[in-house]
Amino acid sequence: MNRLYASFLSVSLLLASCTSAQPKPGSPTTTPEPDPLQTPWEDRSIFKNGLVVSQQGILNELNGASVYHIEFTIADNLYEITGTQEVRYTNTEDVELNEVQFRLFPNILGGEMLISNLTIDGLSVTPEYGLKNSLMIVRLPASLEVGQSLVFKMDYSVTVPQSLDLNYGVLAYAEDVLALAHAYPMIAVYDDEGWNAEIPPQDGDVTYADTSFYIVRVHAPKKITLVTSGTRISLDEEGQAQVMTVANGPARDFYLAASPEYEEISQSFGEVTIRSYAPKGAKEGSEFAIDVASKSIEVFSKRYAPYPFTELDIISTPTLALGIEYPGAIAITSRIYDVNNDYRGVPASIYMESTVAHEVGHQWFYSLVGDDQLDDPWLDESLTQFATLQYFTDRYGAGGASGFQSSLEDRWSRIGKADIPIGLPVAGYQGSEYGAIVYGRGPLFFVALQEEMGTATFDAFLKEYTESLSWGVATPEYLQSLAETHCSCNLQVLFDEWVY
Ligand SMILES: [Zn+2]
Incomplete structure (x- = not known):
């Protein structure tokens, strides 16, 4: 296939499948487009088309958010990945940092991730590993001052498990589908606990991540349909391979799925x-x-x-x-x-x-408003279950809502409606308690909170909670104090009864 045909093909594919990209027809007189992976770290214009107009202003904020440039290849067998990642990390904390930590999640999801050729601003460094090799600790040659940045570059490989045994099969090649979750070296979150990294229990979500920006190029066999987070910038064919470039951000993760059957x-x-x-x-x-x-x-x-x-x-x-x-x-x-x-x-x-x-x-409670999914699962799971109840209420009225609400009651009843707090970490629950409490009792707490505050006040509170924490990270303390500000009341008794 010659190049002209390839660029014509990429244009027609884009027009057929991607309304938000703005491809320019290739012709011999067109100057070559700059390579998206060479985008200057500060330039966020590539992300604009991925955001609705009213939200594009966020691209002028989020100072110091990490920027990932990732290029990887999916092998013909669809379960081996090899790639290179460059990531610009900025110290947005209020203390200087002596190390930066990365999560290598495939190593605890039944697969394997190996790192090689790690450099910081071009200088070769040797990392240390922990948490069953799911944590890579990179000691810095010199302290990273507040507001200063570093560029980490590394090669990596991932072997994807061919079973669904661990964490619901989030990372798996099975039934002719490649589900590639958390499969790049992810920078961990630094918060009031310091670098916050632990091994996720089997029951809950895997990650806790800050909002970042991703430009990703994927090389893959032509036979599969690729689906990713973010917006497609280009799709070209090279012999038996396809090459897709994607801009994803602001976002807390990059996800890809692929199958010949889609x-x-x-x-x-x-x-x-x-x-x-x-x-x-x-x-x-x-x-x-x-x-x-x-x-x-x-x-x-x-x-x-x-x-x-x-x-x-x-x-x-x-x-x-x-x-x-x-x-x-x-x-x-x-x-x-x-x-x-x-x-x-x-x-x-x-x-x-x-x-x-x-x-x-979850696009609101996990993605837009983040939280520590391992320590505070109620902030994403219970609140999302409550949002689901609001979906049934708004779409079908009281009848639809009562059906879903009784399913929440049933769920809590599986453990005899035990008054176990909804605010425990995932690891704080035994057996079926996690599902019954966080997915059953948790949303019923928000029903009780709504009754206590009054519907109009509660609605205004939840709107401000979402807007004020957009792209940031929520905490239980913030949720309670914002609710108390809205109702001009003390909610401690209610929170003690349900949450703590
Ligand atoms: Zn969920």
Whole structure:
């Protein structure tokens, strides 16, 4: 294939599948486009098309957010990855730092991640490892002052597990789907605990991450459809390979899924395009997922804050969870796409609706408003379950809401409605307590809080909570004090009864 044909092909693919990119037709007289991976660290213009107009101003804020430039190749076998990552890290804390920590999550997700050729500003360094090799500690040659930056460069390889055994199969190549979650060296969060890194329990989410920016180039076999967080900048073919470049940010993670079986359907709602990827036989479920996601975005945008991105991808994967959230993308288990039949004795459409609404809810509580998902799972999971209740309320009225609310009561009843606090870390729960408390009792706390504060006051509180913490990190203390400010009341008794 010659180059002219390749660029014509990339333009037509872009026009066919990506409304937000603005490709320029290639011609012999056109000067070559600059390589996106060579974008200056401070230049965020490439991210503009990924944000709705009202949210583009954030690109002038978030000073010092990490910037990742990643290029990797997916092997023909679809489970081996090799890549290079350059990341510009800025000390945005209020103390100087002597080390920077990276998470190598594949090493505790049943796979393997190896790092080589690590440099800091071009100087070779040797890292140390901890937490079963899921933590890479890089001691700095000199202290990093507040506001100063460093560029880390490294090569890495990932072997993706071919089973779904660990953490619901978030990282897996199975059933002809590659689910590539947390599969690049991720900078850990520095907070009031210092570098905050631990091994995630099997029950909960894996990551705790700050908002960052990502420019990613993926080389992959042509036979697979690639889906990622963020917005596609270009897609070209090179022989038997395809090369896709993506801009993703502001975002807390970069996610990719791929399969030779995916069929894409999409629909635009105002500035937002929702794309759904599922095997060909699952079209009805795929269409229903788009319907639920669009209504969810409508409800949550009105209640909390606008959905920030111009795209949302819904991706069928074999995960053993019902669904998993990523910035701008949600993975939904392939087991609930047969929406005309039952799943575990319940119509699969019911699972599909509550799961999609829940995972879309995480675009506000996890993605836009971050939190320590390991220490404060109620701030993302319980609040997202409550958002799901608000979706059913706003879409179907009191009848729809009471059905979902009784499912929350049922969930809590699985452990006899024990008054275990909703505010424990994931590791603080035993067995089925985590699901029953964080997903059942937790959202019922927000129902109680709404009753205590009055609906109008509660709604204003939750809106300000979302807007004031957008792209930042929430804490339980902030949530309580903001609620108390809104109601001009003391909520300590209520919080003691439910949260602590
Ligand atoms: Zn969730």
